[in-house]
Amino acid sequence: MTQLATETSPSSATSTSHEHLIQCARLTKVFKDFWLRDRVTAVNNIDLDVRRGEVFGLLGPNGSGKSTTIKMILGLLHPTSGIVSVFGKPARDVSVKKNIGYLPEESYLYRFLNARETLEYYGKLFHQDRRKRQQRIDMLLEMVGLDKVQRRPIGEYSKGMQRRIGLAQALINDPQLLILDEPTTGLDPIGTRQIKDLILRLRDTGKTVLLCSHLLSDVEDVTDRAAIMFGGKVRRSGTIEELLASEDQTTVTMPTLSSVDTEKLVAALEAMGVTEVQVKQSRQKLESLFLDIVHQAQAEGVKTAGAGNAGQVAAFLTEAEERSAHMPEDTDAAKVLDQLTSVTPVEPVSTPDPEPAPVAPEKAAADDVLSGLTGEKPQEPEPKTEAKPTPPPASPNKPSAKADQSVLDDLLG
Numbered sequence: 001m002t003q004l005a006t007e008t009s010p011s012s013a014t015s016t017s018h019e020h021l022i023q024c025a026r027l028t029k030v031f032k033d034f035w036l037r038d039r040v041t042a043v044n045n046i047d048l049d050v051r052r053g054e055v056f057g058l059l060g061p062n063g064s065g066k067s068t069t070i071k072m073i074l075g076l077l078h079p080t081s082g083i084v085s086v087f088g089k090p091a092r093d094v095s096v097k098k099n100i101g102y103l104p105e106e107s108y109l110y111r112f113l114n115a116r117e118t119l120e121y122y123g124k125l126f127h128q129d130r131r132k133r134q135q136r137i138d139m140l141l142e143m144v145g146l147d148k149v150q151r152r153p154i155g156e157y158s159k160g161m162q163r164r165i166g167l168a169q170a171l172i173n174d175p176q177l178l179i180l181d182e183p184t185t186g187l188d189p190i191g192t193r194q195i196k197d198l199i200l201r202l203r204d205t206g207k208t209v210l211l212c213s214h215l216l217s218d219v220e221d222v223t224d225r226a227a228i229m230f231g232g233k234v235r236r237s238g239t240i241e242e243l244l245a246s247e248d249q250t251t252v253t254m255p256t257l258s259s260v261d262t263e264k265l266v267a268a269l270e271a272m273g274v275t276e277v278q279v280k281q282s283r284q285k286l287e288s289l290f291l292d293i294v295h296q297a298q299a300e301g302v303k304t305a306g307a308g309n310a311g312q313v314a315a316f317l318t319e320a321e322e323r324s325a326h327m328p329e330d331t332d333a334a335k336v337l338d339q340l341t342s343v344t345p346v347e348p349v350s351t352p353d354p355e356p357a358p359v360a361p362e363k364a365a366a367d368d369v370l371s372g373l374t375g376e377k378p379q380e381p382e383p384k385t386e387a388k389p390t391p392p393p394a395s396p397n398k399p400s401a402k403a404d405q406s407v408l409d410d411l412l413g
């Protein structure tokens with residue numbers, strides 16, 4: 001391919017109005033020291049919105065406030081000031097939690113549980129009945145390529161395998177909003193591609209993804225819009241096209257031209273008054289080259305300890321994508337992803353339970369997990385507010401943008 005770069009026009013990106021699923025207004029978090037004096041302003045008066053059905057990238061260097069923002073969106077940290085609403089409700093509202101899946105930056109998995117037990121544990125926290133839980137666990141283990149190693153303790157897993165089980169854990173409740181903090185850390189390029197494909201597939205089925213990553217090429221590949229933070233503030237935000245558009249260049253790509261044709265083309269452009277024309281041979285991305293080489297080696301039957309798992313995930317995601325391009329509906333992979341991503345009514349988290357006692361150990365364990373995530377002491381349980389079912393996540397039942405706005409207006413006073 002030949003690429004031709006010339007000076008000219010601005011981005012063609014357009015923005016349309018969408019329903020806001022996360023809204024942060026004047027959001028601030030100041031961490032205090034032991035004597036309650038202000039120590040660190042981690043997030044400083046930011047406005048942010050994430051729209052339903054988009055992949056939103058939250059970027060920034062270490063310590064810029066991304067994780068703190070995410071924890072406030074999750075209701076794990078109290079804002080010092082400002083407002084954060086999720087699904088049109090305050091972030092600490094327990095009922096919104098059922099529709100959120102979260103992959104934390106660090107794994108908070110139990111080393112001595114195996115993959116299946118881990119998903120069992122998280123499925124139970126959502127009070128899923130046994131049959132539904134088992135089905136989902138089977139589908140998720142297959143999807144993240146860990147079904148063959150599901151009985152091994154997680155402590156024995158490699159970093160990438162732990163990321164995979166973390167992702168499965170985040171999806172166990174079929175969330176409408178998926179918050180992924182550095183999802184591709186530790187993954188090989190195949191696993192990274194799989195996660196990116198999965199994110200895109202989930203977006204295509206109507207899920208919203210908030211993605212936090214330092215790997216800019218990953219973010220660039222999958223996000224619709226992004227915000228770049230520094231020092232607790234959002235420095236820039238917009239669509240990827242808007243953010244990356246080079247205002248003073250146009251790129252034209254075409255099949256490779258002969259040197260004679262290239263000269264004619266450049267001469268024609270110069271005759272039109274276009275200056276500084278650059279002609280260069282297109283390069284493929286290192287990721288495509290890597291994947292080509294690996295796939296070729298797999299096709300040749302070259303043996304390697306890790307290839308089995310990676311190949312399986314790729315096949316699953318490929319079949320799912322083919323199905324979306326009008327493949328027969330009944331392939332196994334299509335069914336798996338379909339069921340995982342289908343919009344199903346959300347079950348009440350705690351339908352009045354005739355035997356409430358057995359929930360207690362899980363609750364205690366959940367508090368452990370929460371306190372691990374936040375680094376703060378767990379809150380006292382909010383009495384019985386959990387019992388209210390969330391409206392089904394299908395868009396007709398979701399609060400409208402107007403409703404979102406009015407809640408926010410109410411909250412803002």
Ligand SMILES: Nc1ncnc2c1ncn2[C@@H]1O[C@H](COP(=O)(O)OP(=O)(O)OP(=O)(O)O)[C@@H](O)[C@H]1O
Pocket residue numbers: 031040041042060061062063064065066067068069105374375
């Ligand atoms: N529990 C805490 N107590 C005190 N300071 C904190 C706490 N959590 C975060 N901070 C501080 O807040 C700032 C922002 O941290 P945060 O973890 O949000 O950054 P980040 O953008 O997610 O960074 P990274 O990319 O390294 O994960 C940092 O200066 C950090 O030290």
